[in-house]
Amino acid sequence: MDNPDQYRPLTPAELGSRLSTVPAIAGRIGADPARWNVREVGDGNLNLVFIVEGPEGTVIVKQALPYVRLVGDSWPLPLYRAFYENHALVRQAERDPGAVPAVYHFDETQALIVMEFLSPHKILRRKLIDGERVADLGAFLGRFCARTAFRGSELSMKSADKKKDVGLFSGNVEIPAITEALVFTDPYYSAEMNHHTDGLDPVVAGLRGDAKLKARVQRLLMKFASNTETMVHGDLHSGSIMSTDSESKVIDPEFVQYGPMGFDLGMLVANFLMAYFSQPAHRAPTELAGYQDWILSVIDDVLTGFDTEFRHLWATERTGMLYPAALFEDQGQSSEEACLALLADIRADALGFCGIEMHRRTLSLAHNADFEDIQDAALKSRLEARNLAMGAELILMSEALGSAEKLLDLARRYNAKDIL
């Protein structure tokens, strides 16, 4: 018999009988589970995801699994991450209304979230591989990063509230540990779960032989692991974004944690750069330059959008204890230079994180479809080598690459360069 106090993974066949009494579902799609159409669509590694379609509407049911799917049940993962994901979605919705799917219901025991079904949205990574454009994409994402970074920090929040929240999230240990290992450490030595494309060995050896590069990566790991500036999404790549041709939403914040303000921004830009470098394998020659230019324009919009929104919030919502008006505006002094200096620090951190993400997606356990979908191994390694080389330059030179223009120039240069 069912014990409702005990976690049990859902199956499509059982879902109706187990969830038909949840008002948030029944009220939205219709109360008779016999008329529900249930499909399991999870392509992630950590969760079951069901589309539940009823006569009156459709919802998503997402349930955490107690292990990493990709490697079977040998890698256990705590169910409590659904608890943090729910908290993250609620906070993100407050900080950037409309940017994330609405949560209808949360069941802590079942590690289960019922949320808004996004349609006709498609995972952004797939759209980028398919050469589709999304209007307003970069501006939306830059704004999302700025709003969540600023409004989740002590620039905006009361310190007591923010510190209480840090305490709440400090229980989340295993999930950050995945990022700490897979993103920051594994790429730089021959870790067990690593794999990379044949032909990249000389480039990989170069990275692993560069003690200065690894020292800078570890310094950024230290910031990631012990800097609670704001609540970050924690896994903001193009697979965590769903878009139509004109609207985007950010999903899947189960890697949420307190972290550095530049973290999400850096991960995001890295994933656009990987989309950019992989394009020669996905586009016809006639479309290539135009689409690559569009991707670069998205990166430009992300960075510019972040700065613009951050400066706007700085001017209008600086209600926390940091950089108080008492020290600046109330004394007839501008705080604009202070804001720009902070933005420069955030940008430098972000570009460092960006370079690391570019490395780990080519060398560590979890790779990107942008490159993985490339059948021609020689072409794949040639494009990945560009990605790796630019990543290294970002890590080593992050403070010197302040302007978006410098970053885009660098991308263009590596895109024209044969590393191998």
Place this chain on the structure above:
Amino acid sequence: MDNPDQYRPLTPAELGSRLSTVPAIAGRIGADPARWNVREVGDGNLNLVFIVEGPEGTVIVKQALPYVRLVGDSWPLPLYRAFYENHALVRQAERDPGAVPAVYHFDETQALIVMEFLSPHKILRRKLIDGERVADLGAFLGRFCARTAFRGSELSMKSADKKKDVGLFSGNVEIPAITEALVFTDPYYSAEMNHHTDGLDPVVAGLRGDAKLKARVQRLLMKFASNTETMVHGDLHSGSIMSTDSESKVIDPEFVQYGPMGFDLGMLVANFLMAYFSQPAHRAPTELAGYQDWILSVIDDVLTGFDTEFRHLWATERTGMLYPAALFEDQGQSSEEACLALLADIRADALGFCGIEMHRRTLSLAHNADFEDIQDAALKSRLEARNLAMGAELILMSEALGSAEKLLDLARRYNAKDIL
């Protein structure tokens, strides 16, 4: 009648009847409270401190007060800080054995810690005003800062343990809030509780008019408030150190929190610099130069001792997830440059915190006896002006003042300079 479940401040008359059944006391000093001699000796603002002398020994009983004494009961302070102080003392004793008083007993309800009585130790600040020397002082303090910084971080600790501890300490909100306001913010505008010596107005106006300086101070506040690199003492000044002529102990970690590795180091150096700048008011001309040189040698020893011990622990105890041997030594590469780069970052942070502490002790609520004991107001302001000016240079130039020698030269230059 007494309700043992309810907090009530001790009085010397009541202490015997209330504590005679505590084995940790009775077993150490004798079980008959009629033969105890109890003196209240607290000169702090936040606690009752009793010396309890019995026929067989002596202990210290420290009890938190629910308000700040200095300003009466108008400023309530949570009693839970005794809970954190106890945790801090236990961790510090593990990380640097013998460096802090031994804890014999902790009573959470009564916010009360029974601990080792230090004799013939004297508060170090008083010794510095009195011109006394302490052998091995700087080396001991540098080692203490390095050991607590390193062994309390993810350079050494398992991440799960460290993150759990961050969660435990995140409940401590009001105490860090005092530092955040009094140290980082109040000095830089006309905050209500501020006071400063007549004659300093032009220097103070200069500091408060310097938007770049204030921006750098707020950036360091942001690090202090949201960087959990290690467990810091939080209030490591010369009033939190007790010394004989050859032995020192660190006391009073009730401002403990997770914070930046350079914080304690910077606060500590600031207090030696204030001792240094105040000496012309306390020493006979024949002794002045010699004693000031000794104080500078202590600062040198603190900084050198920190680096030496940190590098030693780096080489021998790097068991945490940060900078793992897998990335360096196991690949036949030295991690020494990585360690030096991290030490440079810690030093830069420390010098920034140092400058801020020099400011707040002259401008904010809580001043130092080093300057406050000076009767001659003109001399006092002249010496304080040097202290303020050097503090500003430290804040503005912290990255450029890497070597101890540069710092000591700067101190000598300001010591010979008339600012007013």
